[in-house]
Amino acid sequence: MVMVEERATVENLAKSRHLLVVGKSIERIDSLDKVLGKPIYTMDILPENALYLKVVRSTHAHALLKRVDVSKARKHPGVVAVVTAQDIPGINESTALLPDKPLLASERVRFAGEPIAAIASYDPAIAEEAVDLVEVDYAPLPAVFSPVDAFKADAPKVHPDGNIAKHMKLRKGNIEEGFKQADIIVEETYKSQFQEPVPLEPEAGFVIPEPDGSVTCVGSIQSPFHVQTGIAKILSLRPEQVRVIQAVTGGAFGPKSDEIPVDVLGMAALVAVKTRKPAALAYTREESMIGHTKRHPFVTTLKAGVKKNGALTAWETTMLADTGAYASLGPLVVIRACFHATGPYVIPHVKTDAFCVYTNNTMAGSFRGFGGPQAHFAAESHMDAIAKKLDMDPLDLRLLNMLRPGSLMATSQVVDESFGLEECVKKAIEESDWHRKREQFSKMKGPKRRGLGIALMYHGNSLGPEGSDYASVNMQIEKDGTVRFRTGLTEYGTGAPSGLIQIAAETMHLPVEYFKIDPPDTDYCNDTGPTVASRTITIGGRATQMVAGELHQKLKEIAAGMLGSSAKDVESENGVFSVRTNPRSSVSYSNVVRSAYDQGVQLKESGTFTAPKCEYDPETSQGTTYLQYTYGAVTAEVEVDTETGQLQVLKMVTAYDVGKAINPLSLEGQIEGGTVQGLGYAIMEELVHKDGVVLNPNLADYYIPTSLDIPEIKSVIVEYPGHLGPYGAKAIGEPPIVLPAPAIVNAIDNAIGVRLNEIPATPDRVLIAYKRMIEKTQKA
Amino acid sequence: MAKHLLKFSVNGKDHALVVESHERLLDVLRDRLGLKGTKEGCGTGDCGICAVLMDGKLINSCLIFAVQARNKKIQTVEALGTADNLHPVQRAFMKWNASQCGFCIPAMLLAAKDLLDHNPSPTDDEIREATSGILCRCTGYVKIVEAVQTAASEMRK
Numbered sequence A: 001m002v003m004v005e006e007r008a009t010v011e012n013l014a015k016s017r018h019l020l021v022v023g024k025s026i027e028r029i030d031s032l033d034k035v036l037g038k039p040i041y042t043m044d045i046l047p048e049n050a051l052y053l054k055v056v057r058s059t060h061a062h063a064l065l066k067r068v069d070v071s072k073a074r075k076h077p078g079v080v081a082v083v084t085a086q087d088i089p090g091i092n093e094s095t096a097l098l099p100d101k102p103l104l105a106s107e108r109v110r111f112a113g114e115p116i117a118a119i120a121s122y123d124p125a126i127a128e129e130a131v132d133l134v135e136v137d138y139a140p141l142p143a144v145f146s147p148v149d150a151f152k153a154d155a156p157k158v159h160p161d162g163n164i165a166k167h168m169k170l171r172k173g174n175i176e177e178g179f180k181q182a183d184i185i186v187e188e189t190y191k192s193q194f195q196e197p198v199p200l201e202p203e204a205g206f207v208i209p210e211p212d213g214s215v216t217c218v219g220s221i222q223s224p225f226h227v228q229t230g231i232a233k234i235l236s237l238r239p240e241q242v243r244v245i246q247a248v249t250g251g252a253f254g255p256k257s258d259e260i261p262v263d264v265l266g267m268a269a270l271v272a273v274k275t276r277k278p279a280a281l282a283y284t285r286e287e288s289m290i291g292h293t294k295r296h297p298f299v300t301t302l303k304a305g306v307k308k309n310g311a312l313t314a315w316e317t318t319m320l321a322d323t324g325a326y327a328s329l330g331p332l333v334v335i336r337a338c339f340h341a342t343g344p345y346v347i348p349h350v351k352t353d354a355f356c357v358y359t360n361n362t363m364a365g366s367f368r369g370f371g372g373p374q375a376h377f378a379a380e381s382h383m384d385a386i387a388k389k390l391d392m393d394p395l396d397l398r399l400l401n402m403l404r405p406g407s408l409m410a411t412s413q414v415v416d417e418s419f420g421l422e423e424c425v426k427k428a429i430e431e432s433d434w435h436r437k438r439e440q441f442s443k444m445k446g447p448k449r450r451g452l453g454i455a456l457m458y459h460g461n462s463l464g465p466e467g468s469d470y471a472s473v474n475m476q477i478e479k480d481g482t483v484r485f486r487t488g489l490t491e492y493g494t495g496a497p498s499g500l501i502q503i504a505a506e507t508m509h510l511p512v513e514y515f516k517i518d519p520p521d522t523d524y525c526n527d528t529g530p531t532v533a534s535r536t537i538t539i540g541g542r543a544t545q546m547v548a549g550e551l552h553q554k555l556k557e558i559a560a561g562m563l564g565s566s567a568k569d570v571e572s573e574n575g576v577f578s579v580r581t582n583p584r585s586s587v588s589y590s591n592v593v594r595s596a597y598d599q600g601v602q603l604k605e606s607g608t609f610t611a612p613k614c615e616y617d618p619e620t621s622q623g624t625t626y627l628q629y630t631y632g633a634v635t636a637e638v639e640v641d642t643e644t645g646q647l648q649v650l651k652m653v654t655a656y657d658v659g660k661a662i663n664p665l666s667l668e669g670q671i672e673g674g675t676v677q678g679l680g681y682a683i684m685e686e687l688v689h690k691d692g693v694v695l696n697p698n699l700a701d702y703y704i705p706t707s708l709d710i711p712e713i714k715s716v717i718v719e720y721p722g723h724l725g726p727y728g729a730k731a732i733g734e735p736p737i738v739l740p741a742p743a744i745v746n747a748i749d750n751a752i753g754v755r756l757n758e759i760p761a762t763p764d765r766v767l768i769a770y771k772r773m774i775e776k777t778q779k780a
Numbered sequence B: 001m002a003k004h005l006l007k008f009s010v011n012g013k014d015h016a017l018v019v020e021s022h023e024r025l026l027d028v029l030r031d032r033l034g035l036k037g038t039k040e041g042c043g044t045g046d047c048g049i050c051a052v053l054m055d056g057k058l059i060n061s062c063l064i065f066a067v068q069a070r071n072k073k074i075q076t077v078e079a080l081g082t083a084d085n086l087h088p089v090q091r092a093f094m095k096w097n098a099s100q101c102g103f104c105i106p107a108m109l110l111a112a113k114d115l116l117d118h119n120p121s122p123t124d125d126e127i128r129e130a131t132s133g134i135l136c137r138c139t140g141y142v143k144i145v146e147a148v149q150t151a152a153s154e155m156r157k
Helices: A008-015 A031-035 A071-075 A124-131 A175-181 A224-235 A259-275 A285-291 A330-339 A372-390 A394-401 A421-432 A434-442 A496-508 A536-563 A589-599 A664-683 A740-752 A763-779 B025-032 B088-095 B105-118 B124-131 B142-156
Strands: A051-057 A063-069 A079-083 A115-121 A135-140 A164-172 A184-191 A204-209 A215-219 A242-246 A279-282 A298-306 A312-324 A349-358 A448-460 A470-477 A483-487 A515-517 A570-573 A576-579 A582-588 A604-610 A629-641 A647-657 A712-718 B003-010 B013-020 B051-054 B057-060 B073-075
Touching (some): A031 B088, A031 B105, A051 A259, A063 A115, A079 A259, A115 A124, A164 A330, A175 A298, A175 A312, A184 A372, A204 A259, A215 A259, A224 A242, A224 A259, A298 A372, A312 A330, A312 A372, A330 A349, A330 A372, A372 A740, A394 A448, A421 A434, A421 A647, A421 A712, A434 A740, A448 A740, A483 A536, A496 A515, A536 A570, A536 A576, A536 A582, A536 A589, A536 A604, A576 A589, A582 A589, A629 A740, A647 A740, A664 A712, A664 B142, B025 B051, B051 B105, B088 B105, B088 B142, B105 B124, B105 B142, B124 B142
Parallel strands (some): A051 A279, A215 A242, A483 A515
Antiparallel strands (some): A051 A115, A063 A135, A079 A115, A164 A349, A204 A215, A298 A312, A448 A629, A470 A604, A570 A576, A629 A647, B003 B013, B051 B057
């Protein structure tokens, strides 16, 4: 098993002085500009003479492009430029992982909505008009719209190598043996839908052509360095010739991390280099919902072997993930789903096959949770299905099989002592009043019934096997004492960069007011990898601790010189350096900084923290897949109207082992926001495709929760420090979206005795399932 | 296309502009008057992010033609407060970290102000009702409700 070299975080924590900044609910550093409505987002800071782009998109889900004629559009008065694949100086590619997707389609389109050309005008209305003047002749090809159909041998091929972009396997023990040991076998198929991330700011970006042939890209993005390499490839420039600056970003949730910002800025860049004018592209809501990546729909077949007493003996899972026309990060999504397919339980014999499957639907890719929600919806629904078969309390079934320190996960990774799941369950049970309410609800009569459900989770932190896991930070102290903090890790609403400032302030024993974050800018930051996988606090936090620690040491050395002491004897608190043995001999932070400047000492440090590699056997997925885990337990209390199928979620208790809350208030905000996004996934959100065409690409027909849809949310923070993050902090950005769906579906079963194997649990689905169950009972 | 003279007041200042029939109030505010605090989230009146106050009523500025604002008083987020003199709702949103990505916040603040101007002691349900036309995807609305309550008690002092 790989251990983080510096197990120091946990041990140091025990030894450390009382924390002054970390663990405090302080205000985020980005709030003031936001509440003042300052012009900080991409479209607020557009250059005055910018061209606007509008995109010509495929109307067919799968077709050969016989002819793309842009001549009429080009001649349309007011149109300044039209770009197609032929205008690409470099490689026609805008991808996340596999080289399967062009920036602009030239020979074939694989989904309805795929970009074919872009039109630029100073007036966006004129560009829009000209979109209709582009003539495209399609030769339709056979198409496939479900992962189950696409998986069949005779299915139309979306890509030349077939429809399977990734097959991930897990093998633990001997699955046949596991089923032999079982008294009963429970098998079900679970289906989950396309969930649309809906960042409230749709994708936007602009590109400025520089006199030296380089370009500056500004946009609403998560991962500047991915954009930099993507645009460089398209324009045939060196990455250093592409400067990428993140504007303040109005929500992201995943789709702004990979190829989508490369699409947006790539099309704008083609126009910018062609016209030598700044060029901007802002997606409409409809374009965003069609053009960017969503949560993968999964079809999951689960077969479990169980002893009469509830002990799990075998767990066999087949997952088909619909990645749409292009893989995006689908292959990595199925890796994470595969590792988490059993839920947080001890099962001796496990077999998982997870497939990332191409179809001619729109693209799925990164979205908060990244395979975790789909895996846990199936696994945690299945636990209740098993409990129902055994006539057991689903809580007891879980407690019997739950992971514990020393037990083996499905990957055979040993559960370490940083394990807060048991306490999360305890808290969730207490706060939800589990036993009393379940008893009370079981006696309810009449059309409106209540139910209480539970679900448990684990979430491997950061990238694990999904990529090289590093982060870098630059810090510089200015003459007036301001500490300028720079990193390529981006803020898009999470508050994590504000958390990094708390970590830096804690390390340097300075108030947070001294710190200032500069916008992520590839010209001034080292490559930091992507801002994904809830890794800003864990990995970025370690880099921050490292760099702030070095800078602090430098200050101590200068202070020691001023105090006639040595650095090891100097301590600091709240901006005052003093000699440990003689506290009256002291010097202020601002004087130390001034002295450094007088002596010509550079108060500047940068550094990269790289997490140890996760090692596992790719054939069996046995090994160490993640360096630490976040755990959680969620309960949902619902009321179901059996006459209408109407469902109301009344209360949710969300208990998470977060290792260490760097900022409890911000952390609660993450939990509440994720819970509500997960509630939407559970009961109302579904992007509907018909023959590959999205039927509801707008916020009138695609519902997300409003302030009137939210239940009472009780969040409980449990802290079992982990080995990876600073001060033991664990990932929390993604986990809260994982459990609402299974907890709510289990609560519905508790209320009306019906298991829903498909989400979202809309009123019609609830009503139909309930009526079927009543008919069945009456027949019996 | 027909042109119209639009005289209206924005954040207490009188303006006279020539606008075309099809111009939206949102674009006039953002592009002609440079008030970028008002955001566009959907352009179809579904998300509420472009909300401004027109004669003290919360409206979606993407659904209003600029000419419809003739002789009206418009208030945008820029009128609420300044860094040195924040409106209580702005202070309360900061205190609760109720602004995450921040994109819905200008509209939320105006909805909150509008509510508190008419109802100094709202219940949580009344706050939810008053902000229900504005979507937020980050916060789950919990801290927003807390913030509006804090602002209400500040304003009652």
